[in-house]
Amino acid sequence: DARVTQTPRHKVTEMGQEVTMRCQPILGHNTVFWYRQTMMQGLELLAYFRNRAPLDDSGMPKDRFSAEMPDATLATLKIQPSEPRDSAVYFCASGKDADQPQHFGDGTRLSIL
């Protein structure tokens, strides 16, 4: 089965450090989503790309978060500088197009000390 691949699976780092999370969407999928999951807020959409172009990043704190798709096989989510409140599980999902179901990766569990 084709899968969305996220790396790293776990990341522990100190406050102030840069964090980069990577996502390989399913081959042929042209929509990519970044979500953050916490106990308090549940699943929140951070950013959404279609055909590598950002369509919506209103859920992302702009001062420290950035999301890019350097090519069709790689999406990145960066936090700089990281803060303890950024601790969460970050999921990437991809879809064949906007009307098709989203397929999630297994997430990056991020802990900021």
Added chain:
Amino acid sequence: QQQVKQSPQSLIVQKGGISIINCAYENTAFDYFPWYQQFPGKGPALLIAIRPDVSEKKEGRFTISFNKSAKQFSLHIMDSQPGDSATYFCAARLSGSARQLTFGSGTQLTVLP
């Protein structure tokens, strides 16, 4: 108006019983309602989905009931099994170009053997 309200927060069912999870929404611009299943350490996985022109959809032991006038939809798991123990999320997707999913807060289901 973007919210999807999900209940109960947790649910304990005996093996063989029926599990019922409910969701309600306000925004009539939602046009697609998926349910996701999430196991610990994994990403959400699409379980079953429905569009508002249909009142019920069944796939195996899983059924979505949809009440458009009440703006409510529910997931029924028949003959619940211990392997169904997971967190279930309802979601709703906006029509138009945006297509983001808005998730409910999740229901932690435990099926006792």
